[in-house]
Amino acid sequence: MSSIFFWRKKREEEKVASDSSTQQQPANQANLTQAKLPSRSAKKGIRSLFAISKFDPEDLQTLEDILLQADFGLGASEKIVAAVRTEAKLQGASNESELRKILAQVIEAELGSDRAQLNLSSGKLPYVFLIVGVNGAGKTTTIGKLANWLGEGSWSVVLGAADTFRAAAVNQLATWAERAGAKLVAPKSDGQDPASVAFEAVEAAISEDADICIIDTAGRLQNKSDLMDELSKIRRVIEKRAEISEVLLVIDATTGQNGLSQAKAFTEVAQVTGVVLTKLDGTAKGGIAFAIQSELGIPIKLVGIGEGINDFAFFDAKEFASGLVA
Secondary structure, three states: OOOOEEEEEOOHHHHHHOOOOOOOOOOOEOOEEEEEOOOOOOHHHOOOOOOOOOOOOOOOHHHHHHHHHOOOOHHHHHHHHHHHHHHHHHHOOOOHHHHHHHHHHHHHHHHOOOOOOOOOOOOEOOEEEEEEOOOOOOHHHHHHHHHHHHHHOOOOEEEEEOOOOOHHHHHHHHHHHHHHOOEEEOOOOOOOOHHHHHHHHHHHHHHOOOOEEEEEOOOOOOOHHHHHHHHHHHHHHHHOOOOEEEEEEEEEHHHOHHHHHHHHHHHHHHOOOEEEEEOOOOOOOOHHHHHHHHHHOOOEEEEEOOOOOOOEEEOOHHHHHHHHHO
8 A cells, every 4th residue: 555544642742742722632532643654555465356367358258257256256246247347338448458447446436435444533542443253364463463553653552362262362362462562461261251351451451541452352153142142241341441443353365255154144243343354365366355345335444465464454445456457
């Protein structure tokens, strides 16, 4: 992404330098300023739709086949082809270059969302993020990358290890917390109630005047009623102390249409506000992003493009569309 603007708290000296006649802000309100962070692009992870198959401008049915192979799904593929066909007729487009340009515009228009940015503007600190998704999708890695990114913007971050059923998850999150310079609130005992860990993490964020509290959760989908009960309980105990700003669903882009099934299941129980698409590292078929946003109306907010701490970017519809059509 060519330019990413983010919000960060003003440094203490900036507050002192501000107009002393300004009325003091209410407690728990952030004094915010816009700051430019290092740009990061997901383009290297976007696999072209035409890396293998050729686009035949004489037969748009071949385009539908290509989209299906890229995990767009039948409904989305038919919708895109119909839009391309209509726009091509209006513009008098017929050659491959013109049709590719129209295809990119159609995909970008569908994926663009005014809800794609993280909810970090209310000023009600700490901002609390719940991270949900099946085990192995990349939740913990996403948390580490996000915590590091926020730290670069001078945000203070507390991580809550509420996936208490897997010791490996807690240990992995501890490693990421250390790398990102974030405080970790871990279970005090094996199998501690996840909601109590989440509550303790939010309490720690409040007591330490932290800006962000990110809560890792378990990823079991075998019994949706149990998952619903657990996530509902976590929400209830957190909301006694703070608002939940985001519920981010982490989806492994390599899972294809199964990722859409996961997204549907979690939206039923978790009040998801945004999707994080992980493992978009050149092997994934990126159509799943379109399918999720088109069918569920949930914006893609973040993407993961590798295992490194900086292999992370905010989703950009134009960049994504141009990468797919390149």
